[in-house]
Amino acid sequence: MMDIISINKKQNNGSSIKRVHSMTTQNISKYTKKLINIDNKINVHDYFLHERPFTNIKIIFNQQIIWCDKALLSAASPIFRELFIKNHKDESILFNDIDLNDFLLMLEFIYPIFNPEINEKNISCLINLSYRFQYDMLKHACQIYVMKYLSTIRRVFNNTHNSEEEGDCFVSNNNGKNEHNKQHVLIEFHNRTCVDAFHIIINLCRWLKTYYYNDNMLPTHTIISVLQQISVDYLEQALTTVDINDEIKAYIYKERAQYLEQIYHIKHIE
Known part of the structure; x- marks a missing residue:
């Protein structure tokens, strides 16, 4: 099938120039298809683990070297810019506190040759790295994802009733963990799907940990609006898993106490 691009440009004398460019994918060589990624998705590890033309810096992650x-x-990053300015001898840069796979996820957003996407699996590490390296474009993209994700949450409740009787669809995402809990805290989304809240709470705590210390109040308040509805037992488990410090713990529990006070007053007014 032929794709046709037509460009018309009118001149002052009323005449027009028409240029037509046509191309079929059958005419593209196998090498070109591979180069422009028509048939094959570029392997991120292979791309960065091997030296390529014009690469001029080595970055080391726990003895693994990538070329950038x-x-x-x-x-993309003023942090990198400062590192390279100070590194007059073009020495390798060492990051032993960053997981290589996480860093490669961020590189996919920096290099235009890739076509990455933000999803539930990579959002937590991308938020963290975007702030660490002050990569503004990625920070904004992650915040949009977080806000849209949180907007899909309809309510938080304890599983003290038979959800199926109310037409809810319960999906367990704890793989058998936390079965010792007599009551599950569930999060219901607007599509009426209900899931165990534990792993979602862990992610929310990870996001809060970054947003809180960077004074980004919009996602911070939105995350808190969910966490304040969670039971103390679930919160304690999540906060321990994510290693939240006492300052953020105090902030979460203060907001939760204020939320419960509002609920109490509303019930008594009614």
Whole structure:
């Protein structure tokens, strides 16, 4: 099937110039297909673990080396820009506190050759790295994802009734964990799907940990609006798993206490 691009440009004398460019995918060579990624998705690990033309900096993660381009990293991150300015001898950069796979996820957003997406699996590490390296484009993209995700939550409740009788669809996502809990805290989404809240709470705590210390109040308040509805037992387990410090714990429990007070007053007014 032929794709046709037509460009018309009118001149002052009333005549027009028409240029037509046509191309079929059958005419593209196998090498070109591979180069422009028509048939094959580029393997991120292979791309960065091997030295390529014009790569000019080595970054080491626990003895694993990747090859990157200073210009692209500097354009995305002022942190990288400062590192490269100070690194006059073009020495390798060492990051032993960052997981290589997480860093490669961020690189996919920096390099235009890739077509990445934010999802539930990578959002937590992308939020963290976007703030660490002050990568503003990724910070904004992650915040949009977080806000849209939280907007899909309809309510939080304890599983003290038979959900199926009310037409709810319960989906367990704890893989058998936390079965010792007599009551499950459930999160219901607007599509009427209900899931065990534990792993969602863990993710929310991870996000809060980053947003709180960067004074980003919009996602912070939205995350708290969910956490304040969670039972103390579930919160304690999640906060311990994520290693939340006492300052953020105090903030969460203060907001939760105020929420419960509002619920109490509303019930008594009614």
